Amino acid sequence: MINPVLTRWRWVLGAAAAYNLVVALPALFAPGAALSDRIVALLVGCFGLIYAMVAHQPARLAPVLWAGIVGKAGIVALMLPDVLAGRAVPGTGAVLAGDAVFTALFLLFLLGPARLTGR
Numbered sequence: 269m270i271n272p273v274l275t276r277w278r279w280v281l282g283a284a285a286a287y288n289l290v291v292a293l294p295a296l297f298a299p300g301a302a303l304s305d306r307i308v309a310l311l312v313g314c315f316g317l318i319y320a321m322v323a324h325q326p327a328r329l330a331p332v333l334w335a336g337i338v339g340k341a342g343i344v345a346l347m348l349p350d351v352l353a354g355r356a357v358p359g360t361g362a363v364l365a366g367d368a369v370f371t372a373l374f375l376l377f378l379l380g381p382a383r384l385t386g387r
């Protein structure tokens with residue numbers, strides 16, 4: 269029988285994968301983008317791939333999300349001061365808000381009752 273709770277988490281994790289790819293792909297292929305910007309975009313896309321893999325097997329691969337939590341929370345912590353000071357590229361605040369939401373959702377999945385049993 270299909271577990272509806274894990275099915276919902278698969279959708280959340282799939283959304284995280286899509287979110288990372290939507291953020292990464294334009295930056296990866298932007299004409300004239302600096303090499304460092306493309307490297308960051310590649311890493312963001314790779315995390316999207318990881319989230320897609322966890323979405324496929326959430327109970328088995330869930331611990332991998334700790335890397336996503338550290339990465340997303342770290343990006344928010346590093347970039348939020350520039351956003352608040354108005355020094356960040358337009359749209360950065362929206363991206364950071366998405367990262368903060370997915371960080372909270374990953375924590376809820378890993379620390380909540382669904383983490384292994386799907387309940």
